[in-house]
Amino acid sequence: MTTTEAAAAQELLTGWRPTGRDRFVVTARWPHDHPAYPSADGVHDPLLLAETVRQAITLLCREAYDVPPAHDQLWDHFVYAVEPAALTTTAPTTMAPPTTAPTTTALTTTALTTPTPTTPTPTTTALAPAARTSDPLPTQVELHIGCADITRRRGRLTGLTTHVAVIRDGVLLGGAEAAFTIRPALTTVGADNTGIATDRTPSMALMEAARRAAQQAAHPHGGLLSGMAVEFLLLADPDAPCAIDTEVTPHIWEPDGRLQIRVTARQHGQLVFAATATAEVTSVELLLAS
Template sequence: MLVLTAQHPQAATAIPRQYVHKAAQSEVLLTGWQALGDDSFLITAQWPRAHSYYGAFDGRHDPMLLAETVRQAVPLLSHLGYDVPFGHRQIWDHLDWTIDPGAMSCAMVPAEIELHVRCSEVTRRAGRLAALRMDIELTRDGMPLGTASTRFTSQAPNLYTRLRGRYADLEQAIARCVPLAPPASARRVGRTGFADVVLSPSDTVHRFQLRIDLNHPVLFDHPVDHAPGMLLLEAARQAAHEILHPHRALITGMESAFHRYVEFDAPCWIESEVLGTGPDGTAVRVTASQHGHEVFTATVVAS
């Protein structure tokens, strides 16, 4: 039996995929974890020199690796830090992050990352974790890399099924998925290939339909009954690139809120507008709507 709580945080091995809710072990970024005290943890990660989706550009790591690293830390600490059983769902309320562009350069070896995590606002129901907030300072080789803050809820299977109603049936949710819409220009949204584009153009400028490709090996690493959070974050990133085109923007931060589940059975519309430029860069507001409701919002900062 592997006792992960005793694992040295610098161990050069990956966390088993089940603890970060991934089907492919190759997609696991986390390498170790350690409890430092009450609600305080150290997590280590490794960013590869090349990634099939979050690939390097202009000699820099993709900043979305930070978001995915934090996403993986959510189930890891839920299961190992707070004894949440497998089968419980962790649902994002919000995710905010910033990154230092100067710390993003690719080296001759993978980047060794540390996440210094402080948890607060811990809520329990019937003795089980129901929600918490994570504030994270990230370092690379001991130097500041960025910060992140996120809050999520943890839902037991019976609660999740009750909240989701008819959408909890995975097979039916997948069967009702809208046809995959044609991609926008990969170059305009900061991508090199059409298969990785998550936006489809509409008749209105800066308004796109979300492309839900259930066969995408990274964004849909395993079957789910609603659009995953990382898909929405990627849509926000691509929408920011598109509205700032032809400037090749470097995304340095994002403030995002998840208001409702994004379902497969109806188009989800992504709209963007430039809010202005300040000392940290240009801010772009991205809004996702479905069935006439706002389902996701993000403010993306780009330099």
């Protein structure tokens, strides 16, 4: 697979449109065979939601806020939560039928890598990633995004906070909040470059590490990680090892059953990352775990 094909395989976004001042809808599709976050046992990987939000933020920075390509996102915090039942690769029968799709204006995939001129009052800008032959029925989702705490310097965007509701077939699937600052790219640090679909970004690599550590800590009682609250405290060095620590706290009074797992990462003796992950388990498993 070429570099271009690898990037196309990770693209999740299919279109976007403004819906008001600093408010947008971004559409995406979740393949079952995503190279980094494949589905398992008929359930989508929850980190697909996080990666979709990351790509959507990058897209809006470029297309709606005119951030040049050679800039990094320095994440401050990221929180997501999903409804486990809504992560099935086939839509649950209780979900409402999809609403009528808006009119779209087709663009090529160059919109993912090259800023395009703003068109007057666009309805929806469609992004057309490469066709998938092994995944004919990906899950269609919408991200309803509101941007707040917007900061600028000399007219250029330098930071914002996004509030995201993820909708599937007219039903709320989950939500997320992300806060970050933006600065010109530096090649010597582990920030997220504004490429929409990349092999790995430091923030997502840390979240993947936290997910693996949380699942290992919760084993054999832990199940799906339905939520994660993350603080990015220092820039992580992508070429240096991280020391990962976990702590599990069972919440046996919750009828649905959950485990809270605290995950921290240190580099060179300094705390660079802290997360609290939520693992869905049964009440019986919690009682046995305690």
